[in-house]
Each structure stands twice: as C-alpha cells, then as structure tokens.
Amino acid sequence: MANQALEGGWRQVEAWLQEKLPVQIPPVAWPAIWTALAAIILYIVYSATTSDTPIRYKIPSPKLPEKEEILEKPSIKASGSTAVQCYAPATGQFLGFVNPSTPDAIDRAIDQCQAAQAKWARTTFRQRRHVLSTLLQYVLDNQEEICRIACLDSGKTMVDAQLGEILVTTEKLQWVIKHGEKALKPSRRPTNLLMSYKRNTVVYEPMGVVAALVSWNYPFHNLVGPMISSIFAGNGIVVKVSEQTAWSSQHFTNIVRGALVAHGHDPALVQTIVCWPQTANHITSHPKVSHITFIGSQAVAQKVAASAAKAMIPTCQELGGKDPFIVLDSAAGRLESIAEVILRGTFQASGQNCIGIERVIVTPAIYDRLLGLLVERVRALRLGQDADVGAMISDNRFSQLEGLVGDALLHGARVLAGGKRYNHPDHPKGHYFTPTLVADVTPDMAIAQEECFGPILTIMKAPSNSAEDVLRIANAPNFGLGSAVFGADSDPVLQAVVRGVRAGMVAVNDFAVFYAVQLPFGGVGGSGFGRFAAEEGLRSVCNMKSICEDRFGWLGIRTGIPPPIRYPIKSQPKSWSFARGVVEVGYGIGGAQKAKGLVNILRNS
Numbered sequence: 036m037a038n039q040a041l042e043g044g045w046r047q048v049e050a051w052l053q054e055k056l057p058v059q060i061p062p063v064a065w066p067a068i069w070t071a072l073a074a075i076i077l078y079i080v081y082s083a084t085t086s087d088t089p090i091r092y093k094i095p096s097p098k099l100p101e102k103e104e105i106l107e108k109p110s111i112k113a114s115g116s117t118a119v120q121c122y123a124p125a126t127g128q129f130l131g132f133v134n135p136s137t138p139d140a141i142d143r144a145i146d147q148c149q150a151a152q153a154k155w156a157r158t159t160f161r162q163r164r165h166v167l168s169t170l171l172q173y174v175l176d177n178q179e180e181i182c183r184i185a186c187l188d189s190g191k192t193m194v195d196a197q198l199g200e201i202l203v204t205t206e207k208l209q210w211v212i213k214h215g216e217k218a219l220k221p222s223r224r225p226t227n228l229l230m231s232y233k234r235n236t237v238v239y240e241p242m243g244v245v246a247a248l249v250s251w252n253y254p255f256h257n258l259v260g261p262m263i264s265s266i267f268a269g270n271g272i273v274v275k276v277s278e279q280t281a282w283s284s285q286h287f288t289n290i291v292r293g294a295l296v297a298h299g300h301d302p303a304l305v306q307t308i309v310c311w312p313q314t315a316n317h318i319t320s321h322p323k324v325s326h327i328t329f330i331g332s333q334a335v336a337q338k339v340a341a342s343a344a345k346a347m348i349p350t351c352q353e354l355g356g357k358d359p360f361i362v363l364d365s366a367a368g369r370l371e372s373i374a375e376v377i378l379r380g381t382f383q384a385s386g387q388n389c390i391g392i393e394r395v396i397v398t399p400a401i402y403d404r405l406l407g408l409l410v411e412r413v414r415a416l417r418l419g420q421d422a423d424v425g426a427m428i429s430d431n432r433f434s435q436l437e438g439l440v441g442d443a444l445l446h447g448a449r450v451l452a453g454g455k456r457y458n459h460p461d462h463p464k465g466h467y468f469t470p471t472l473v474a475d476v477t478p479d480m481a482i483a484q485e486e487c488f489g490p491i492l493t494i495m496k497a498p499s500n501s502a503e504d505v506l507r508i509a510n511a512p513n514f515g516l517g518s519a520v521f522g523a524d525s526d527p528v529l530q531a532v533v534r535g536v537r538a539g540m541v542a543v544n545d546f547a548v549f550y551a552v553q554l555p556f557g558g559v560g561g562s563g564f565g566r567f568a569a570e571e572g573l574r575s576v577c578n579m580k581s582i583c584e585d586r587f588g589w590l591g592i593r594t595g596i597p598p599p600i601r602y603p604i605k606s607q608p609k610s611w612s613f614a615r616g617v618v619e620v621g622y623g624i625g626g627a628q629k630a631k632g633l634v635n636i637l638r639n640s
Contacts, residue, residue, distance in 0.1 A: 087165040089172035090297040097184060097286040104129040105464050110429075111278050119309060121282035124190030125419070125426040127464025133281040135310045138317045144306040145273055145323050148244050151301035152271030156241045160216040162298070163267050170263075170294035171208040174201065181287075185255045188283040190426030190466065195384045200255040203550060207263055207568065210553040215267050218570035219577065229621040232593075234586040239577035241269030242325035246318055248339065250330045251277035251428055252387040258287050261328050262305050264567065266291075268576045270325075273306040275318055279428050281309040316342040324348055326576055330389075333561055351565030351575055353389065353557055355486040356516030359509040359536065360392045360546070363522035363529055364400050364500045373521055374408040377492070380519075380546040382416065382470055385427050386490040390517035390540075390547050394476070394483060394493050396508050398500040406474055406494055413452040413492060416470040418459060423470075424490055430456065430466045436489050439482040440473060443493075448482070449474045453490070478511045486514065502531035510537040516558035519546050539566075599639055613639040 049065055060068070106120075109127040113120040118132040136144070174181065182196035191199070224235040247261035258274055265272040276284040284307050292302035308318065312335075319327060319342035327350045329339045336352045343350050360380065362373060380392040397405050416423045427433075433456045440454040453471030471491040476483050482493055498504040509518065509532070518538040522529035533541050539558040540549040550556055555566035566572055585593050599606075599613040612635050619632025 087161070087168055089165075089169040091172060091176065092169070092293045092297045094173075094286065094289050094293050096180065097283065098131075100129060100131060107464075109464055109466070111281075119278045119281045119311075121188070123187050124428050124466045125186075126462045128187075130187070130282045133285075133309050135278075135314065136308045137310075138314060141273075141308055141310070141314070141317050141321070144308060145244055145321060147303040148271035148273055148306045149323055151304040152241070152244060152269075154301060155266070155271065155304050156269045158269070158300070160219070160267075163269075164212050164216070166294050166298050166300065167208055167212050167263065167267065169297050170291060171205060171212065173290060173294060174205055174208070177290075181255055181290075184283050184286060185253075186420060186425070188280045189251060189254050189384075190420070190428060191384050192420055192422070192425040195425060196255075199253050199384055199388070203253075204256045204259055204263075206551055206553065207260055210569075211263055211267050211573070214553075214570075215573060218573045219268060224581075227621065229617065230583075232586050233583050236582045236584075238580045238582060239268070239574055240580055242576060242578050244271045244273060244323055245326040245328070245576050246273045246275065246321075246324045247328040248275045248315065248319070248331065249277065249328075250389075251279035252384055252389070254280035254283050255287050257330055258284060258307070259291060261567070262291050264573055265576050266295075266304060268573055270576055271304045271306075273308060273318065273324070275308045275310065275315055278309060278311065284309065315339075319343050319348070320345045321348075322346055327351070328565075328567060328576075329353065336563065351557070351567055352563035353565075353567065354516070354561065354563035355488065355514065356389050356391075356558065356562050357393045357484070357486055357512040357514035358390055358517045358519070358538070360395045360519045361505055361509060361521065361532055361536075362395065362397045362401065362405060363505070363520070363526060363532070364398050365523035365526040365529065366521040366544075367401050367404075369521070370401060370405050370408060374405060374412065376519075376546050377409065378412060378416075381492045382424050382490050385425050385468070387427060387488055390550065391488075392492070392519070392546070393487060394495055394508075396495045396497055396505060398497050398505070400500065402494075402496045409492065409494070410451050410472060413470050413472040418457055418467045418469070419461070426462075427466045427468055427489060432489065433466075433468060436468060436471075436487060436491065439485060439487060440471060440491070443473050443476055443480050443482045446477070446480050448476050448480065478508050484512050500528060502528050502535060505532055506535045510535075513561040514558070515539060515560040516562035517542070517547060517549070520544070538562075597640065609639045 053060060105127045106122055106129050109122045111119050118134050121130040121133060122128060123130060178201050182193050182200060185196045185200050186193055219239040221236050221238045224237055226233050226235055245265050249257040258276060261274060262272055288305060288307040291305050295302050295304060319339050327343050327348055329336055329350060330353045333354050336354050340350055360377060366373060377392060377395055383391060418424050437455055440450055444450050451472045451474055453469035455469055457467040457469045459465050459467050468490055473482060474494045476493045476495045495508055497508055515537045517540045518536045519542045520529055520532050521544050533543060537559060542548050553569045555571040556568040557563060557566040565575060599610045604610050616632040616635025620629050623629040623632050
C-alpha cells in the first residue's frame with residue numbers, strides 16, 4: 036500500500052510539472068529525468084559538505100568628495116601638486132587625490148610583504164582555498180558595488196564591467212579553488228635505463244615576493260587577478276597600479292585583504308603601490324622581488340625588461356594585440372550572429388581591451404553582406420555610461436586615433452561611421468570617441484598595423500577564401516596575442532588557418548573564450564612572452580625545483596664512479612672507450628648497438 040501511495044504521489048508531481056512545462060514529455064522519459072535530478076541534488080549536497088564554508092565580511096565603500104566638482108581640464112596631473120589627481124573619465128568628476136609612493140615607501144611595503152609571506156608560505160593548500168572561497172563569496176555578494184566603482188574610475192559601462200571585471204575574476208577564483216592544488220602538486224618525472232635506480236620529482240615552491248605592474252583598462256580584475264595566482268602559490272605580492280585608476284585600487288586591495296583577515300592571516304601579504312613612472316623602476320629592479328608580471332604597452336615593457344635585467348628578475352610580459360577576427364566562406368549561414376560577436380568584441384570597454392577585435396578579415400563572397408549587417412548597427416551605438424559605449428580612460432590618444440582614421444581614408448578606405456572625438460552634451464568634460472567603422476582597409480595602412488585600443492572597427496577583404504591569402508593578412512602586424520576564426524567545423528580552410536595564425540590563443544567559432552575557461556594567456560612577437568592563467572600561470576610564479584633521489588638507497592644502490600674514470604685517469608684511451616660503452620648501452624638504437632656498448636664496458640673495466 037505504501038509503494039502504491041508513493042507511486043501515486045510521483046504521478047501527481049509529474050502531472051503538475053507537465054502542466055507547467057511548455058513541451059510534452061513522454062512517460063518513458065520521466066525515470067531518466069528523476070535520475071538526473073537526483074544526481075544534481077546529490078552533487079550539490081556533496082559540494083556543500085566537502086567545501087570550506089566561506090566567511091562573509093564587509094569593506095567600507097570608498098568615499099567621494101562631499102561636494103561634486105567637475106574639473107575644467109580633467110587630468111591625473113594637477114598644477115602645483117605631486118599627488119595623483121583622480122577623476123571620472125565619463126564626466127570629469129573629481130574623485131580625490133592619491134599621494135604617490137616614494138622609494139622608501141616602496142621598500143617598506145616590500146619588507147612588510149616579505150615578513151607576511153614567510154608565515155603564509157607555511158599554510159596548506161586547503162587554507163589558501165578557504166581564503167579564495169571567502170573572496171569569491173564577497174565578489175558574488177558585492178558585484179554591483181564593484182562594478183559601480185570600476186565604472187566610475189575607468190569610464191566603462193556597467194555591462195562592460197560585469198563581463199570584464201566580475202565574470203573573469205569569479206572564473207579565475209573558481210578555477211584556482213578547484214584545480215590549483217593539482218597544478219602545484221609535486222609531479223613525478225620519468226627516468227632512463229642508466230638512471231633506472233633514480234626517482235625524479237618536480238616540486239613547485241613559493242618564490243617569495245612577486246610584483247605585478249598592471250594596466251588601467253580593468254581596474255578590478257587586473258589588480259586582483261595576479262593576487263589570486265600569487266597568494267595561492269604561497270607568495271606575497273606587490274602590485275603597482277596605473278595612476279589612471281589609483282582611486283579604486285586601495286578599495287579593491289582591501290577586498291583581498293579582508294578575505295585574509297577573515298581567516299586570521301596577515302593582510303600585509305598583498306600590497307598596492309601608486310607611483311609616477313620615474314619611480315616604478317625601484318620596483319622592477321628591487322633585489323627582494325623574485326618575479327614580475329607586466330600588463331601594458333610595448334614601449335613600457337622594454338623599460339621594465341631592461342630594469343628587471345639589472346637584478347636578473349624573470350618577467351612575464353602581456354602586451355597589446357592587433358587581433359584578427361577571420362570570417363570564412365563556410366560561415367555564410369551564421370553572419371547575423373557573427374555580426375553580434377563582432378560588435379561586442381570590438382566595442383567592449385570602448386575597445387580598450389588587449390584581446391579586443393582590431394581587424395575583421397572577411398573572404399570576398401561574404402564581405403559585402405557582413406559589412407551591410409554592421410554599418411547601421413555601429414551608427415546606432417549610443418555613447419555614455421548608461422548607454423552602449425562608455426568613455427575612454429583619457430583624451431590623450433584622440434589625435435592619434437583621428438590620425439589613423441584620416442590616413443586610412445586618404446589611402447582608399449571608407450569611413451562609414453564615426454572617426455572623431457565626441458563632445459557629450461550631458462558630460463562635456465568626459466572622454467568620448469565616436470564608435471567608428473572603417474571598411475576596405477588594406478594591410479599596408481597604418482590602421483592595420485598599429486594597435487588602436489579604441490572603439491574602432493576595421494574591415495578588411497581577403498583576396499580569396501584560401502588559407503594562404505587569409506593568413507598573409509592576419510600575420511602581417513608585429514603582434515600575436517589573441518585571434519578568432521569562423522567557419523564550418525569540417526572546413527579544411529578553417530583548420531589550416533587555426534594552425535597557421537601567429538598568435539598565443541585562438542578561439543574557433545567564438546571570441547576570447549580561451550580566457551573564460553582558464554587556458555594559458557599570453558602572446559608571441561610584439562604581444563609579449565610568458566603566460567599567466569591556468570597551470571602554466573600558477574607555475575610561472577613558483578620556483579620549479581627538480582629533485583633526483585635514489586629509489587633503492589636502502590639497499591645500498593647508489594651512484595658510484597667506476598675505476599676506469601676515477602681520478603687520476605690511468606689511460607685516456609681506455610677511459611674514453613669505457614665511457615663510450617656506457618653511452619651505447621644507455622642510448623644505442625637496437626640490441627646490437629647496446630651489446631657492442633656492453634662489450635666496450637667489460638673490455639675496458
């Protein structure tokens with residue numbers, strides 16, 4: 036009777052669900068559905084019982100001046116002051132002053148970080164995961180405020196901040212929490228015939244104090260991202276932030292420090308430094324800094340590398356890009372959705388994105404159709420923090436952008452939208468550049484060679500649908516960061532382009548997803564070297580120590596020096612023949628050569 040009542044209850048639940056669902060589910064499918072739901076519930080329960088419960092904490096919001104003031108000439112440099120003048124790029128609103136650090140202040144920050152790291156290095160991976168889980172919970176609980184602060188300091192829209200600050204930071208936190216320990220666990224390495232009595236291991240140890248010099252385009256993510264990797268690896272970290280986003284940096288640093296304090300750890304483990312460029316080399320050549328991650332331009336990267344070389348500090352350089360977005364004939368049936376991707380990839384953060392779309396390369400058969408889908412969309416984009424495209428960080432590159440567009444026009448390109456700075460009627464002191472579309476761009480034009488890093492969409496027509504013609508355009512600039520290729524999965528041209536494009540990362544039939552799944556991030560050529568994110572990123576801020584030890588030492592099996600090669604050498608010819616025999620036994624190809632080597636060993640022993 037109990038079974039019948041239970042079965043009747045399930046039937047009532049199924050009937051109720053069927054009324055709510057928009058599709059009809061056949062009766063035979065219900066057992067599989069209930070099984071899947073049970074598995075999901077069990078997984079949720081398991082995760083809740085096996086993971087460390089995060090601690091919720093609070094951080095005071097940064098204070099704004101009591102009286103709103105719009106600067107007459109918004110600039111980070113204020114007349115008569117050495118402090119960094121902080122303001123909102125979207126409106127010109129004054130946010131406050133930040134005093135730059137002196138070399139002595141930098142020394143103190145590094146010393147405090149070093150002292151905290153000495154204790155932090157003894158923590159377990161579980162303790163570090165717990166801190167990151169707490170940090171993840173804070174970010175999830177305070178998404179709106181983090182976005183609002185990032186937008187105020189950088190000029191971007193709330194949607195751009197949600198995607199570029201929150202989504203990628205929570206992804207990085209989740210990945211490190213789930214997979215970080217596996218990436219940094221000691222790994223066994225193979226041996227060989229001659230050394231078969233040896234056991235080989237590679238361990239990943241903290242470096243100590245590492246540094247990061249980060250750009251302004253993602254003030255929250257670029258600051259917190261290096262902190263996540265560094266502290267999980269057992270390091271302390273000093274981050275030199277851009278003067279352009281100095282106002283928000285201390286608050287974002289306090290968010291990470293709050294997670295450390297919530298678990299009883301020293302907040303001095305993470306340090307943030309604001310300083311003018313002439314002082315930054317005190318960090319990049321500091322004898323107590325063990326590794327430097329730099330995010331920025333080629334010109335500054337050369338100075339960082341030269342400074343770091345003085346102290347022999349290894350660097351990871353993540354520089355700009357001129358990313359190609361390639362659309363092949365076989366993608367003809369999906370041009371509408373591809374156009375949407377192009378718009379988001381080009382105008383996200385007003386184009387101030389190192390892996391933003393810089394060049395759309397389209398094959399001839401679909402060029403006009405795709406261009407037609409984009410023109411009116413670009414012209415309709417609205418400027419403003421509450422609109423489609425936000426402000427740029429400053430107006431100091433507006434003349435350069437206008438020059439690139441003008442040069443392209445003189446050399447035969449068509450400017451179909453924008454191309455110049457924009458005087459916002461509501462925010463005349465804001466830094467806005469009109470969303471721009473330049474068609475018929477050729478590889479020899481400056482706009483196809485130089486990184487725009489602004490809201491400029493350039494369209495280039497490939498001579499044909501061949502991989503050779505497409506790659507000739509895609510690989511022309513001295514950059515090689517990200518790339519995207521669209522076409523049918525079975526298209527041999529697509530596969531050839533994926534293999535041939537000169538880039539550190541390729542998204543196939545998508546845009547920039549390599550960063551959303553924590554693959555190694557970095558470029559080649561003028562886009563830098565080294566990788567952050569994923570296993571490679573975590574290991575790059577570790578000392579990789581190789582350990583070779585005896586497998587059977589307890590049996591007395593250890594390396595010994597055979598008589599023929601002991602000092603003093605009695606006979607060079609016999610010693611050489613003996614050593615040759617050792618090489619042939621160990622590395623000879625085929626049994627005959629190994630046997631010959633064994634004879635040499637025995638004959639000369």
